[in-house]
Amino acid sequence: MENAGLMTIIISAILVNNFTMSRFLGICPFIGMSKKVETALGMGLAVTFVMSMASTFTYFANKYLLIPHNMGYLKTVMFILIIASLVQFVEIVLKKILPSLYQALGVFLPLITTNCAVLGVTLMNEQFGFNLIKSVVHATAAALGFTLAIVLFAFIREGMETNDIPEPFHGFPIALITASLISFAFLGFSGMV
Amino acid sequence: MDLTNLIWPVGSLSVMGIVFGAALAYASQKFEVAVDNRVEAIDAILPQANCGACGYPGCASYAEAVVGGEVVSLCSVGGAPVTAKIAKIMGVDNVDEAKRMVAKVKCMGGNNCIDDAVYEGLEGCLAKTFVAGGPKSCKYGCLGDGDCVDVCEFDALHINELGVAQVDPDNCVGCTLCVAACPKHLIEMVPDSCRVHVLCKNEELGGHVKKNCSVACIGCKLCEKACKFDAIHVIDNLARIDYDKCTNCMACVKVCPTKAIEGILPQKKVLDAVESA
Numbered sequence: 001m002e003n004a005g006l007m008t009i010i011i012s013a014i015l016v017n018n019f020t021m022s023r024f025l026g027i028c029p030f031i032g033m034s035k036k037v038e039t040a041l042g043m044g045l046a047v048t049f050v051m052s053m054a055s056t057f058t059y060f061a062n063k064y065l066l067i068p069h070n071m072g073y074l075k076t077v078m079f080i081l082i083i084a085s086l087v088q089f090v091e092i093v094l095k096k097i098l099p100s101l102y103q104a105l106g107v108f109l110p111l112i113t114t115n116c117a118v119l120g121v122t123l124m125n126e127q128f129g130f131n132l133i134k135s136v137v138h139a140t141a142a143a144l145g146f147t148l149a150i151v152l153f154a155f156i157r158e159g160m161e162t163n164d165i166p167e168p169f170h171g172f173p174i175a176l177i178t179a180s181l182i183s184f185a186f187l188g189f190s191g192m193v
Numbered sequence: 194m195d196l197t198n199l200i201w202p203v204g205s206l207s208v209m210g211i212v213f214g215a216a217l218a219y220a221s222q223k224f225e226v227a228v229d230n231r232v233e234a235i236d237a238i239l240p241q242a243n244c245g246a247c248g249y250p251g252c253a254s255y256a257e258a259v260v261g262g263e264v265v266s267l268c269s270v271g272g273a274p275v276t277a278k279i280a281k282i283m284g285v286d287n288v289d290e291a292k293r294m295v296a297k298v299k300c301m302g303g304n305n306c307i308d309d310a311v312y313e314g315l316e317g318c319l320a321k322t323f324v325a326g327g328p329k330s331c332k333y334g335c336l337g338d339g340d341c342v343d344v345c346e347f348d349a350l351h352i353n354e355l356g357v358a359q360v361d362p363d364n365c366v367g368c369t370l371c372v373a374a375c376p377k378h379l380i381e382m383v384p385d386s387c388r389v390h391v392l393c394k395n396e397e398l399g400g401h402v403k404k405n406c407s408v409a410c411i412g413c414k415l416c417e418k419a420c421k422f423d424a425i426h427v428i429d430n431l432a433r434i435d436y437d438k439c440t441n442c443m444a445c446v447k448v449c450p451t452k453a454i455e456g457i458l459p460q461k462k463v464l465d466a467v468e469s470a
Contacts, residue, residue: 061209069201078206085213089220096224103250164315 004193006137009130012193013141019117020149021186026117030150031175040154042101044147048140050090050112051121054083055139058122059132079122087113117146153182229260231282238278240270242346244368259283269294269367293385295365296349296372298341300379301392301453302334303355306406322376330405333395335379341371388441389434393453396429403451410453416445 004012019025026047033043058079066075091110094102112118121142125135156178165174236256243251247267249258259265265279272293312321312328318340321327327336335357342350342358349364350371360371362385372380379394391410395402399411412430424438425445432445432454446456 065205069205071202071205074202074206078209081206081209081213085217088217092217092220092224095226099226103254162315162317162319164320 004134006134008193009134009138010141013138014145014148015186015189016191016193018145018149018186018189019120019142020146021183022190023120025120026115026146029112029115030146030153030179031172034150034154034157034175037151037154037158040150041147044143044150046090046094046101047112047115047117047146048143050083050087051118051139051143052136053090054079054086054118055122055125055135056132057082057086059125059130059135062126075123075126076119079119083118083122084113117142149182149186153179156182231260232256234282235259235279238271238275238282239268240275242270242366242368244270244346244366244370246270246366246368246370272366294367294382295362295385296360296367296369296380297383297390297392298335298350298358298360298375298380299390299392299394300333300335300357300377301355301408301455302329302331302406303337303353303357305355305408306331306334319376331395331402331409333377333379333393333397334406335377340374340376341380344370344374346370384436387434387436387439388457389439389443389446390455391425391432391434391453392455393431396431398430402430408451408453411451413450415448415450416454419444419448 013019017023020027020030029043029047034040061078061082062075066072066078071078087110091102121139125138128138130138157175160174160178169177232253233256236253239252239256241252245251246269247255247258249255252268255263255267259279260283265283265285266276268275268279307330308328309330310325310328312324314320314324316338318327318336318338321336321338326332329336337352337356337358339350339352339358342352347364347366347368349361349366350358351361353359358371358375358380360380367382369382372378372382374380377394383390393408393410395406395409399413402409402411410430410432412427412432414427414432416425416432417427421442421444422438422440424435424440425432426435427433434445441456443456446454
């Protein structure tokens with residue numbers, strides 16, 4: 001992965017190794033925020049913003065703090081610290097500048113703090129040995145992949161509102177089955193990169 | 194183990210924690226959104242039904258709007274007691290006490306209305322509406338599958354013996370959830386004090402309407418002529434009542450040839466009580 005081109009990284013992160021559908025990261029907001037296309041899109045954009053910011057900050061923390069001082073074992077703790085602070089900051093700013101988006105995202109914004117997709121992308125950047133540009137591109141593409149998956153899912157869930165679903169499958173069961181079927185669809189991309 | 198090995202890990206994490214903490218504290222000051230404590234107090238009084246009847250997305254947003262100058266009487270779920278409490282917090286007189294609004298299903302079709310077709314498929318008014326407007330010959334009529342009954346959280350809607358939805362005004366809190374749920378747009382908010390309603394929404398010409406439904410408004414204008422208060426008018430072949438002018442005199446109810454105008458006699462309850470006593 002270290003020598004992969006930018007295009008390869010983008011395609012890989014959006015389609016082939018889609019964070020939600022192939023790596024199964026960020027499932028909580030994927031299920032929780034996908035009832036309406038509008039909020040799903042908002043969540044996707046929030047994740048995109050946080051992930052690209054987080055990968056920038058963690059890249060510098062990793063390069064100038066962890067590696068020179070041989071503290072690789074601290075990366076999980078330190079990345080969580082950085083991401084948590086970042087999300088808090090975004091939340092404060094969002095509340096002031098975009099109250100409507102803040103209301104729409106509600107409790108799920110703080111949840112990005114512990115969203116495994118965000119931590120996952122930073123750890124993967126480090127693991128793949130990406131440089132700064134590749135890290136940010138990978139994070140943004142991964143977040144766009146997440147947005148794609150959650151928005152597609154939201155469209156389907158909105159469509160299911162009027163469907164005649166057998167009683168035992170109402171609500172979450174049918175949502176999980178749908179998610180698994182979308183996951184199958186993404187499986188079709190495997191082996192491309 | 195050399196203790197100096199601990200300096201960098203412990204030091205760097207601590208410094209980062211302190212710096213980030215300070216930055217967040219600064220940001221929360223700088224980007225502070227002034228929250229009026231009256232907002233929380235009003236939010237605590239509101240019923241938390243989050244139904245949206247007040248015109249705001251939820252109770253919290255209505256609480257904010259009230260502090261921002263919105264009138265205090267919009268919460269129909271809480272009714273007068275809640276309005277009084279909010280008025281007290283805001284220090285205003287509860288002057289514009291809202292008329293209690295209740296939902297009214299404007300159709301009496303049901304069994305009085307013939308079916309054009311036999312419908313087989315998904316149950317539900319919405320699903321039926323998608324298929325050529327449903328099986329009823331009257332394209333305005335209640336389908337009786339109870340989409341409105343399903344959304345009502347206050348047990349105020351039931352399908353009556355005619356096969357049309359009917360609102361129980363005693364239970365109705367005026368949350369308007371059913372108004373949005375009806376695919377035929379048959380449900381309207383009306384003042385609870387008003388006793389006279391045209392229970393038909395059909396705007397087709399009279400002769401055609403009469404073939405399909407025995408209790409439909411045929412637009413004959415007899416009610417318009419009978420009304421002494423200029424409160425009822427036939428517009429687009431359908432009688433419509435101006436609730437601001439209606440005095441519940443029942444003149445229109447008496448002359449309506451198809452009995453499409455419902456008049457609930459206010460003294461009926463009293464009479465029943467007298468008879469049973």
